[in-house]
Amino acid sequence: MRIDCPLCGARDRREFYYQGAAVALNRPAPDAGVEAWDDYVHLRDNPAGETRDLWHHEAGCGAWLVVTRDTVSHAVSRVELATDVKGAMA
């Protein structure tokens, strides 16, 4: 598997640390309530198809990336800097 890091270019999977769903970007407010926090910390979809993950280019530039990929074909369709994605959410 290769991930096309926006800063470093296409790199072997070994350089990346896998975190999990990009849901982690949407941290609820402290008072958002039990359900929102449970969703945020524990509940994850398990799609057969498109999924958005957070990967850390740990052995490369150190950027956190939002990787859109297909869990069936394994095709990676989009790789974005997490700072850009989070910035656009603000």
Place this chain on the structure above:
Amino acid sequence: MRVAGKGLVNRDKSVTFRFDGVSYTGFEGDTVASALLANGITLMGRSFKYHRPRGVLTAGSEEPNAMVTVGEGAGAEPNVRATVQEIYEGLMVRSQNAWPSLDFDVMAVNDLAAPFLGAGFYYKTFMWPKRFWEAIYEPVIRKAAGLGALSGKHNEDTYEKAFAFCDLLVIGAGPAGLMAALAAGRAGVDVILCDEDMQVGGRLLAESGAVGHLSGADWAASVMAELEAMANVRVMTRTTVTGAYDGGTFGALERVNQHTGKRGGGAPLECFWRIAAKRSVLAAGALERPIAFQNNDRPGVMTAGAVRAYLNRWGVSPGEKVTVFGNNDDAHRTALDLAAAGVHVAALIDSRQGITVEAASFPVIVGAQVCNAAGRKALESVTVRTSAGEQSIQTDCLAVSGGWNPTVHLTCHMNGRPTWREDIQAFVPTAGSIPDMAVAGACDGVFSTLGCLKDGLRAGQEAAEALGKRVVAVDLPVADDAAYALEPLWAVAGKGRAWLDFQNDVSVKDIKQAAVENFRSVEHMKRYTTQGMATDQGKNSNVMALAVLADATGRGIPETGTTTFRPPYGPVAIAAMGAGAQGHGFAPERFTTSHKRSVERGAPMIEAGLWYRPSYFPKAGETTWRQSCDREVGYVRKAVGVCDVSTLGKIDIQGPDAAELLDFVYTNLFSTLQVGRVRYGLMLREDGTVMDDGTCARLGETHYVMTTTTAAAGAVMRHLEFVTQCLHPEWQVAFTSVTEQWAQFAVAGPKARELLNGVLAQPVDGESFPFMGCGPVEVAGVQGRLFRISFSGEHAYEVAVPSRYGASLFDLLLEHAERMGGGAYGMEALNVLRIEKGFITHAEIDGRRTAFDIGAARMISAKKDCVGKTMAARAGLMDEMRPQMVGIKPVDAAAVLSAGAHLYECGAAQVNGNGLGHVTSVGYSPDLGLQIGIAFVARGAARHGDVVRFVDAVRGLETDVEVCAPVFVDPEGGRVRG
């Protein structure tokens, strides 16, 4: 026997090798198989299960029978295919799976018991009694069955791993692959061309037909010469592409020195390549399939294409009187080539009716089938059945062709399923199975030489175009373009065992038995019969087996489907995949600046993550580690000890929002910390569990330096990156790991200040450096940092200098310490010192502990949000029945404690679910004169003074311990402030 005037081997260079201890001579370019056949040896192995005598079936890497062990001693390599192993001077080869000898194998009695050993035999027979399986059945079966065995010794051979990159990977250098590489190469594409053979050409090396005005082999050599002259093309021979993976990644095994005697001196035996390619062309060719009939496994029965290869490429006829049997036109070539070379052809038998063979100088029997073979260790005759009846033909070699199967394997590695083509009675790759891969030539069901050349040219040009290159014209040479015609014939009807999978001894009967027992799915059939397993992975037998299964279950072949081909295409030694990871290559070794001196002082080094740290520093006269440890604890409690603490993570944090970041990642406040002061901090994961702890010093208004535990340094760094990139990219803050910039030493004990003042330019006192103070200092002429922090409960400091001075400072500090009745202390003493004070490490915060559990709930500031705060407040994480951190000490002062032990109420049943908690750390406290420990006990904070039962079932320890506060020394904390 060699045939005069035939073959590509170098007859000017003879090579001597040994097979089962006997010396044989071949020529440069020979494989073990071709050289043995040239010497008249046809018996090369014994089968897996029945120990039937077997000869060579093929002339390539798909060989199921002729498996040999190469080399001797520790590095002897089993299960090498004799058809792949090239001979070299001094090569030692042994046959396998036969005892006492290949010629007389005792285990061949299995063959007589065959009626009882069919499909599912083991599953049905060895069910009971249950305990017999491990004790009797399995050892006996393992001894009897199997292929070659490893030496069991450490393999000293060198293996290598490497990475390669290209725009276009061409897999296979037959006519299609060569044309594809040529077309792409001329267009300027960055190409890698791989072929598993020792030279390029593929089938062209085995055929007599011409390409243009050259022989096939010469044409291949001419293309090779042109490719090698191109800077943008890399040709890798003896390199098998073993797997296709996500994102254009391929695995490939290069046999670097398997064909030479070169060993040692860093010369790799094999190299495992990871190739990243933008596009690929699969031109892997096709594999010929046999036809099943009774005793079709006799040595001397081989595929028709293999016989042709031995004749045309190696100048060897596998027999003196050869018979050819096939269901297709291609088989005719074998008879014609043999006859033209002067080899006696006993007959050509074609299963089809109405076939004529032009210019045949041998008997042609059409509408006929070979239904039996005779001769146990070597073929003596075959029985041919026609509508007129059966006749016997004396022959010592039978060349069989049931048609050709495109080598679709790689296209299935990403879950692709091949497509059945009725016209060629074979599976071909399904387009798009591997992204950006094109398939060309025989691999795609194109079987004429001209067709392959054309198809390869197309694939090469299309790839060049897709890669943005201008296509350059390549002339298509004239070559054979005969149509491929066949009528399906999988198994000849009749009694006896007709073999499908030679390597696993699976017969037509076994497949039918599987169908009868309702193992109708091809995947179930495979597992029930073992068809398609082992080194050849069904390369010869898969299509035949599923055709038989289809027939037995009344379905068509496409409906029956195929099993899944998975990587690797051919066997890959684990040593090759793990190359470089033995010994020092297993993991990075991180050495502190004091490492050399510690080792010189005899300190046993222990691993702490990747770091190596001294356990203790033995002194003359000390016979146990405990003596050293007790002495070192004494240094710190009574005088002064010095310990290298550089391995703790150090992160420099700067920026206008540095304080905000720290307030968010630590449970407690850091924005309120004064410049020049240090504070202990606790970090949680977002789920409320403790992630790490450590101190953080404020060096300036917007400048902090955080320390992490040695173990969590990487994880904390990643966490900080996460927080600042994924949660708060708006914060203006930067952090940099400075773990390696600073060599840092703890100087601890009542005489710590006295020692430091001996090395600092400006002496420190309680005012300039109070407890938890920090600041820049000059140490022996070097700018450093001083932190007054303590992990021992004693008056202590940590002094840091740039790493280049670390070794020197360590020496200097030890010199001073030793003069003052102190000295160096290692991890064992450090551990005792911190247990005596109840300071935690990751033995305590093991990923299940909350701030509440470790008695630090009040460290979660109410004034602000922080990572983990919300979830840490969940009722379940604050439940008083949770195991809470306590100290333990044995009621009997002489009792031995151990970490990992469980705690129960005295008198309670010591069973799972009944425990109170467990012990995380123990050590011997010289001060108290007994072993002490840290443990987690349900409702522990309220149970100080209670006696509970300590049980270590693993080490057989059991004793009563008293629960107490987890501070054993100086509970008021006066010393640290003194």
Place this chain on the structure above:
Amino acid sequence: MGELKAVSACAGLVPVCIGSVTVDGMDLECMTSLSPFGDALALDGALKKAHGVGWPQAGQALGDATVRVIWFGRNEAVLIGPEADQGLGDVAAVVDLSDAWAAVSVEGAGTVDVLARLVPVDLRAAAFGEGQTVRTQLGHLGASITKLGPERFMILVFRSMAATLIHDLKQAMAGVASRG
């Protein structure tokens, strides 16, 4: 009170010469990490003014043997050579890393082949020219690799792992050399 003695990261480990490839230690003088607060424009200007070399793009290595500014990761570059100008601290985090990294040069015919045994990035001349740098792995080590000349690279790894770096390089060099 004696003076402290400096020991280089690769002391006793280099030089190593196997086949046509040589590994030697590099004395970088000073190495300073720079991370701009906010965008890098101000830092670019300050760098040019103080050291004559600007802020690099991702994968870029600027300057020459006297002053280099090498991209070192997301939002980070290292200044190699001179001591960092004090003024840079107004617009960036400035961190002294002079002792944190071991620096070696690898050079000679076949260097690219040696690195191909260890580094999962295409370092062939056509893909990786002078003035280019990568953060990647070398074996199991995190590394910064910069091309300095036609067959000459600078490799930086954490100081504590210098021995492993040399061990891994030696093994790769021996393998390449054995192929002749």
